Amino acid sequence: MRRIGFSTGAIAKGDFLSALASLRVFGIPVVELSALRLEELDHLVESLPLLDLDGFEFVSFHAPSQFPVKHERYVIDQLRAVVDRAIPVVVHPDVISTPEAWVALGSQLLIENMDKRKSIGRTARELADLFCRFPDAGLCFDIGHARQVDPTMTEARLILEAFGERLREIHASEVNTSSRHDPLSVYAMFAFHSVSSLIPESVPVVLETLIDQGQSDILTEIERARKALDPQWVRAAG
Amino acid sequence: MPILNPSDMASPASGGWVERLEHQLGANWAAIRGARRATAEKRLALRQAFERNIASDTSLVVFGSIAREEMTSGSDSDWILLVDGQAQPEHSEQRHAIAAEFDRLGFQKPGRSGVFGCMVGSHDIVHEIGGEDDTNSNTTRRVLLLLESLPVGNREAYDRVRRQILKRYLHDDRGLTRATRTSRVPRFLLNDLTRYWRTVTVDFVYKQRADANGKWALRNAKLRMSRKLVFASGLLRCFFCELEPWAQEARERLALPSNDISGLLIYMERELSQTPLELLARAASRPSVNRLTQRKLFDSYDRFLAILDDPQKREALERMAQADMASSAVWEEIRQISHAFQSGLKEVFFGDDEGLRKLTTDYGVF
Numbered sequence: 086m087r088r089i090g091f092s093t094g095a096i097a098k099g100d101f102l103s104a105l106a107s108l109r110v111f112g113i114p115v116v117e118l119s120a121l122r123l124e125e126l127d128h129l130v131e132s133l134p135l136l137d138l139d140g141f142e143f144v145s146f147h148a149p150s151q152f153p154v155k156h157e158r159y160v161i162d163q164l165r166a167v168v169d170r171a172i173p174v175v176v177h178p179d180v181i182s183t184p185e186a187w188v189a190l191g192s193q194l195l196i197e198n199m200d201k202r203k204s205i206g207r208t209a210r211e212l213a214d215l216f217c218r219f220p221d222a223g224l225c226f227d228i229g230h231a232r233q234v235d236p237t238m239t240e241a242r243l244i245l246e247a248f249g250e251r252l253r254e255i256h257a258s259e260v261n262t263s264s265r266h267d268p269l270s271v272y273a274m275f276a277f278h279s280v281s282s283l284i285p286e287s288v289p290v291v292l293e294t295l296i297d298q299g300q301s302d303i304l305t306e307i308e309r310a311r312k313a314l315d316p317q318w319v320r321a322a323g
Numbered sequence: 324m325p326i327l328n329p330s331d332m333a334s335p336a337s338g339g340w341v342e343r344l345e346h347q348l349g350a351n352w353a354a355i356r357g358a359r360r361a362t363a364e365k366r367l368a369l370r371q372a373f374e375r376n377i378a379s380d381t382s383l384v385v386f387g388s389i390a391r392e393e394m395t396s397g398s399d400s401d402w403i404l405l406v407d408g409q410a411q412p413e414h415s416e417q418r419h420a421i422a423a424e425f426d427r428l429g430f431q432k433p434g435r436s437g438v439f440g441c442m443v444g445s446h447d448i449v450h451e452i453g454g455e456d457d458t459n460s461n462t463t464r465r466v467l468l469l470l471e472s473l474p475v476g477n478r479e480a481y482d483r484v485r486r487q488i489l490k491r492y493l494h495d496d497r498g499l500t501r502a503t504r505t506s507r508v509p510r511f512l513l514n515d516l517t518r519y520w521r522t523v524t525v526d527f528v529y530k531q532r533a534d535a536n537g538k539w540a541l542r543n544a545k546l547r548m549s550r551k552l553v554f555a556s557g558l559l560r561c562f563f564c565e566l567e568p569w570a571q572e573a574r575e576r577l578a579l580p581s582n583d584i585s586g587l588l589i590y591m592e593r594e595l596s597q598t599p600l601e602l603l604a605r606a607a608s609r610p611s612v613n614r615l616t617q618r619k620l621f622d623s624y625d626r627f628l629a630i631l632d633d634p635q636k637r638e639a640l641e642r643m644a645q646a647d648m649a650s651s652a653v654w655e656e657i658r659q660i661s662h663a664f665q666s667g668l669k670e671v672f673f674g675d676d677e678g679l680r681k682l683t684t685d686y687g688v689f
Contacts, residue, residue, distance in 0.1 A: 201479060202379070235483060237490040239585045262380075262409050282581065 087314055088142055089290040089307045090115025095258075095266065098297050099125055105136065111303055114142040117175065117254075117291040123149040123156065130163045133170060143289040145195070145225075145254055147175045154182045161186050168193040173253060175225045178206040184218045195225040195253050198244060200233050200264045207234045209243040216248065223253035226284075228277050229260035229293070238279050245283035255284060257310050258293040266293040268301035274313035282316045290314065339597075340604035344617060352621055354629035355393075355600065362394040365430075366473070372424050373476040378417055380408025382474045382481035386439065390473040392598050393549065395632035400430035401439035403464065407480040410444075418442045438463050445484045452491055452515065459522065466519040469595055470553050470560075489591055493584040500582035506565045507574045508686050509587070516557035517687075523550055540643035540654060547661035548627045555668055556599030559606050562682045563594060600624065603671075612675040620667035623660040630656060 090113045093104035101118055108116055116138070120126040126149055138144050146167045152160055157180075164174050173193045181187050187194060196215055199206040206215055207230070216222060224244075231241035245252070258266035259273040269277075294306050312318045345352050366389065377383050386401040388394045402425065404418050422440060426432070433440035438460045448465045451457045465488060474481035492512035493499060499509055527546050531539055564570050564587060573586030594602070607617045630636045630653065639653045648654045672683040 235486060237486050237588065239486060239490070239588055242583075242585045243589075 087286050087290060087311060088114045089292065089310050089314075090117070090141070090143070091303060091306075092117040092119045092147065092256075092291050092293045094119030094121050094147070095293050095295050096297060096303065101129060101132070101136075105138075107303060109137075109140055112140070113303065113307070114140075115289045115291060116141050116143075117145045117147050118172075119147045121147055121150050123152040123160070125149070126160065126163055130166050133167065133172075143254075145173045145175055145289075145291065148177070148180070150177045150180065152180065157182050158186065161189070164190060173223065175254065175256075177203070178215050179203050188219060188221075190222075192221045192223060194219060194222040196222050197225040197227050197256065198230050200227075200230040200260055202264055208240050209247045212244060212248060216251065222251070224248045224251040225254040225256060226252055227256035227260075227293075228280070229256065229258040229266065229273070232273065232276050233260040233262075233264070236276070238276050241280045242283065245280055249283060249285075252285070252288050255288055255290040255314075256293050257290055257313070258295075266295050268294045268296065268306055269309040269313065274309055275319075277310075277313040278315075278318055281314045281318075284314060339601045340608055341600050341621070344604045344608055344621065348614060348617060348621075350618065350621065350625075352625040354395075354625045354627075354632060355621070357632065358388070358393045358395055358628050361396075362389055362392045365389055365394055365428075366475075368428050369475045372428060373421070375476070376417075376420070377475075377477040378411065378413060379477070380480055381406050381414065381417065382478055382484075383421060383476055384468065384481055385473050385475060386467045386471055388549070390471045390598075391549070391553075391600065393600070393628060395628060395637075396634060397631060397637045398431070399433065400425055401433045403439055404442045405445060405468075405480055405484060406442060407445040407484050414442055436460075445480070445487070448484060449487045449491060452488075452495075459526070462515070462519055462522065466516060466557075467553075470516070470557050471599060485595070486588065486592065489588050489595075490584070493588055493591075499587075500577045500584065502578045504578075506682070506685070507570075507577055507587070508561050508565050508682060509591075510561075510686065513558070513561040513686055516554065516561070520550075520554035520557075523554075538641050539645060540648065540651075540657070541637070541640040544627070544630075544640055544657045544661070547657070548624065548664055551664070551668070552599045552603060552624070555672075556602040558672070558683070558687070559602045560591065560594045561686075562679060563602075563605075564590065565682060566678045606671055606676075606679065607667075609676050609679070611677065612671055616667050616670040616675055619663045620671070623663040623667065626656070626660045627664070630660075 091108060093101040093116065096104040096107050105116065118129055120129045148164055149160060167174055168190050173195050174190060175195045175197050176187070177199060178196050179199065196206065196219060198212060201207060205211050226244060228241060231244060232238060234240055257277065259269050261267050290310055292306050292310055294301060296302060296306065341355060369385070373383055382405045384403050384405050388398040389400065402421065404414065404421060406414055418441065443464060447456065447461050448468065451461055452465070468485055469488065493509055496509055496511035498504060499507060524546065527542060530542065570590050573590045576583040576586040603620060607620055636653045639651065643651060643654065672679055674680065
């Protein structure tokens with residue numbers, strides 16, 4: 086059975102303790118600790134040794150998605166502390182200004198494919214350029230981003246076929262035209278399902294669907310993702 | 324599957340099939356080469372004008388001779404602002420700015436039909452294929468987006484929309500993925516391309532009646548040559564899905580239990596980035612097509628472009644009344660070259676090559 090969990094930021098923005106508590110209630114096995122905003126980074130990194138993560142089978146860490154270039158060294162230093170705890174770090178490639186400095190994160194660096202607002206990392210071709218520079222890095226495949234870039238899911242297929250061996254984590258959500266992460270609609274589920282056979286069951290799935298304002302709930306979203314990524318789903322659903 | 328990006332394959336002008344054929348035949352297709360040079364200059368001017376001036380989720384798309392690499396001195400400019408995203412107030416401003424820029428760069432204005440020179444949302448183009456809401460304008464834009472279009476500047480919306488259109492044609496064609504099917508010609512697409520061509524020919528007569536003095540001879544010449552070429556290239560794009568060895572993997576994927584159309588979709592994107600003349604030259608380069616056929620096709624097309632590039636002859640065609648045809652030397656020239664071109668096409672599709680002959684017989688009419 087697929088391991089599916091949540092990003093702490095999707096459940097409670099900036100309040101990872103509450104988010105972790107919510108996930109523990111349901112015995113959710115996967116969590117991504119979100120420091121999407123730079124101001125969240127220090128507190129989350131400092132808290133890491135104190136967090137009770139034992140119940141989670143897979144834990145990852147999302148690096149800030151935006152920060153001034155002058156803070157890049159500092160951010161990397163902070164992320165090293167995360168990697169030292171054997172926690173992989175998901176990074177948006179457009180924040181990388183000094184590639185050689187990020188290479189130090191080694192195989193714990195997970196590069197995420199981008200939404201259509203960004204100018205790199207959106208397609209298989211653009212990812213190939215990145216993986217040339219980061220040969221040890223893994224892929225965090227954001228299936229919602231891939232669908233936004235190409236609603237036919239052809240690009241998603243190309244990415245998975247080209248970089249399936251690097252696949253370490255899936256991000257799932259419905260990415261709307263404003264690039265916001267919404268709960269999964271049935272249409273997003275159908276789209277995701279069309280490439281589900283290319284995603285090994287062992288790869289953990291992190292939901293980024295925003296439910297912090299009551300848009301949906303943890304179990305509903307996990308169930309939707311489970312169906313969408315089950316290659317047998319449509320046939321079983323008749 | 325290799326990572327293919329259609330934007331990387333959109334440069335058919337550099338040493339392509341036409342050039343190879345010209346060399347093999349010892350021909351001199353100066354007008355074709357001249358049109359390519361003129362197109363390259365115009366494209367550069369457009370690129371410089373619009374490179375960073377197209378809003379996100381929109382693409383400026385040009386059609387016609389500039390997309391086919393067939394620009395001559397009198398070529399007009401058909402364009403749309405393709406919008407694939409949220410409606411934004413600035414889209415309207417952008418449309419006016421584009422029209423002004425085309426004017427400043429010396430392009431002739433788009434035709435008066437309203438099909439071009441405007442802002443077009445992606446939804447109808449993708450969703451209204453067939454049915455009452457698939458208007459003449461919608462069909463024209465959709466088919467020409469596939470067969471003779473070029474994005475200028477930001478191409479993301481263009482690539483997205485074109486891929487969605489292709490997906491509709493391939494995904495909705497249930498027979499295409501049937502395991503028992505013996506050939507893999509995308510029939511839904513083929514039928515729509517054929518419908519478009521027949522519509523163009525019927526509308527030609529309609530316009531002749533509605534606008535008696537309106538460039539009848541020039542329209543007729545284009546119908547016999549460039550419009551026919553575009554249709555022929557559409558047929559070839561469909562037939563190559565079945566004939567080309569490098570579409571083999573894509574064909575095999577169709578027959579998988581997953582009915583995977585992605586391989587054929589990527590293959591077709593690559594095909595669509597080739598100009599109609601390149602496609603025709605590729606077909607004419609098939610081993611069984613004879614030299615006479617090759618010469619007929621490309622000598623005639625070269626002469627056609629030379630006529631369009633000759634201001635006097637072009638003007639004569641633009642002003643010609645039906646009553647003057649019989650005594651017009653230019654019209655007689657058009658007549659001769661269009662007959663040669665038609666004869667060459669017949670030999671490619673119905674004569675010389677067994678593969679093309681069989682597919683044309685099986686799919687071309689009934």
